[in-house]
Each structure stands twice: as C-alpha cells, then as structure tokens.
Amino acid sequence: MNTSSIYHCLGLQDQQLLSTSYVGDTIQLKVKTKKDKLRCSRCKRMHVICCGVVERSFKGPMIGKKKCVIIIDVQRLYCKKCKIVRQEHLRFAKEQKSYIRSLEKMVLLLSSHMTIQSISRLLDLNWNIVKDIIKSHLKSKYHSPGLKGVKHIAIDEFAVRKGHVYMTCVYDLDKGVVLHVGKGKGSESLVPFWKRIKINKVQIESVAIDMSAAYILSVKTNAPKATMVFDHFHIIKKLNETISKIRRDLYNKEKDKVIKKSLKGSRWLLLKNPENLNLQKGEDSRLEKVLETNTTLFYAYYLKEELRELWNQDNIRDASKLLKQWIEEANETEIPQLKKMVELLTKHKTGILNWYKCNISTGPLEGINNKIKTLKRQAYGYRDLDFFMLKIKAMHQDIYAKCG
Incomplete structure (x- = not known):
C-alpha cells in the first residue's frame, strides 16, 4: 500500500x-x-x-x-x-x-442491510459507537423535517410497548413523510409540532384524525381554519367493536344450547366484508344461519353493511341523507350498544361528512404504523426513545426502513 x-x-x-x-x-x-x-x-x-x-x-x-x-x-x-x-x-x-470518516461511511452503508449488533461484530466496533454514528447521521438529516408546502396531514397514535405506552405521529399525506413523533397520545404530544407550524407560518388546509377528544381540541386550537376529517377506518372499527360486544352479550345471556353454539366463533363472520367470505368453507351459509336465529344480530349486521356505503355516495348531500337515515334506523332497533354508536356519529357528523370536501384519511399513516411494528420487532425493542423517533422520521427512506 x-x-x-x-x-x-x-x-x-x-x-x-x-x-x-x-x-x-x-x-x-x-x-x-x-x-x-x-x-x-x-x-x-x-x-x-x-x-x-x-x-x-x-x-x-x-x-x-x-x-x-x-x-x-x-x-x-x-x-x-x-x-x-x-x-x-x-x-x-x-x-x-x-x-476515521471512511469507517463512518461504511457503518451508514451497512445500516441499510444489517442490525447494529451485526455491524458491531463485523467491524469490531463497540455497539454504542455504531449506534452513535447512525444516530448522529439521522439527527443531522431528519431531526426537523421541512414544513414547506405542507397542507394535508394525518395524526394518529401507535403503541410503543405493552402497558399502554403510546406515541403520536404526524404524517404529510402529500409527500409521504413523517413530520413529527411525540411522546404520549394527548394534546401535549403535539405542542412541539404546532410551535414549528407557527414559526414557519404554515397554513394547514385539512387534517385526518380519529375521534380522539385530545386531537380534536389540539387541531381546533392550533389550526382553526383546517378542515377536520374523521377517518372512516376508525368509524368502522368502532362499529365492529360494537357488534362484537352485542354478540358477546347475546352469547352470555343465551340459554338455548343450539343458538349458543351457532353464536360461538361467529365474530369474524359478522365483521368480514361479505365479498371476502370463503364459500368453499361454507362461511356464507353459516353466517346466514347465525343471522336467522337472532334478530338483534341481524339488525346490527345490516346496519354495519349500510354504513359502509356512506363513503360510496356521489356527493355530500346524498351521504348526509344516508347518515340521517342510518341514525333513525339504529334508534328504532332499541339496541343499547347501537344507541351509543348513534350518539358518537351524531356528535361527529360534520367531521365524518368532511371526507367529501377533502378526500383524505389516516390510511397511509396506518401503513407507517405497520412498518413501525416491524422496526421494533427486528430491533427487539428500543431503549433510546430519541433514536427510535429518528428512525421513524427516516422511514420514508428505504435504507432506514428495515433495520433496527
């Protein structure tokens, strides 16, 4: 040499x-x-x-x-x-x-394909040195993502670990970039994000969120002119939880062994999209039998399928009529669990119908949440939450989407 x-x-x-x-x-x-x-x-x-x-x-x-x-x-x-x-x-x-700097570049290159532990063993470097190299690089590039041109965002929480430990994620729906990751799932987790929004004088036009009271208050306070859209995925999820509760209560109260047997294990049949039923396994006939033996479940299932059509209407006027009709029909059933769902939909009616004004949802963010789960699983968890948040912000780059 x-x-x-x-x-x-x-x-x-x-x-x-x-x-x-x-x-x-x-x-x-x-x-x-x-x-x-x-x-x-x-x-x-x-x-x-x-x-x-x-x-x-x-x-x-x-x-x-x-x-x-x-x-x-x-x-x-x-x-x-x-x-x-x-x-x-x-x-x-x-x-x-x-x-030397060339070793640092090699570590960053390997980080797109290998875990920190593997890089440490290969290059005979201390685990903490490898992590610090990657963390410093991520911090310099992704600590404060640019907010220029941000108009449509989605906000949702994800679980960090067991024990109800959550983080809040803000996602740019146009660029596909994570803009902010905050600790917790309350309005305080969004405070640093709104500060940056005000400093950069960014005008948010629309926000896709679930029906969390904390997020609603936070958006109304910091972006009053933004259109709030309540994500239809979370609405259907709430209705599915309601149907599951109805089925469980009916099963516990039912004394007829034949009917009780038909109700057992029927949860996924009731929650499935009818188009996805496995005809070869006879799921359609089994579902029909469950609905025939119980009027309450029949009405709940019918209303679930009818509510799905809310997002398939031609315009907001037709959707408003359908929602009004659904609320009336649900009230007529006199089913306590459905009445709670009626109260929820009535309270958030405007945000639900805003989907026809701004066709956005938290769907892309749900995809990011799935990637975050993979990130945690591959790394066997993260002790350094700041490093974890930087990894999430860099997930739109393929080189940091796979390894922990």
Missing part, C-alpha cells in the same frame, strides 16, 4: 504513508501529515512552527479480512498570528473521535 492508496481508499488527503506493518489480524498504517498541509486549526494560516508531536491511533474500515488502524504523529503547532499552540486539524476524522 502506498500514499495514493490511503488517499483513494481511506480518504487521507493531507497525509503520506511512512510504513505498513501486520500485527495478527490487523494492518497498521503509520502516516504523517505533509509539511505543506500543516496549518493553524483556527485561522487556517500556514505560518506555523512545529512544537512536538502526540501519537494517536484511529480505526479504519476493514481491508479484506484484516482490521485497519491508522497511527499518526499529530503535530503541535505554534501559530505566529494567534500566538497560541494547538494540535493540527485532521480532516480525515471528526474531533474527539477514534475512527
């Missing part, structure tokens, strides 16, 4: 190679900074006087199967202008780091 090789392979532009030695499975490269490259680390002037050396060693990227160590006598320089002695500035490594 020669001076040209350390320049092209390791990025040592200002140094020359003095010697190469092999110790076990390690290549030791002794280098020295060229005289014409010695400058004051503060004013960058060449009028300096050498005042001794300090030996330092830096880890470099592997060369084949061999580890690489760069050993350099760092010059102590007296600057005639600054009138002070300082160590020379080394361009190939960051200050107070024991590795």
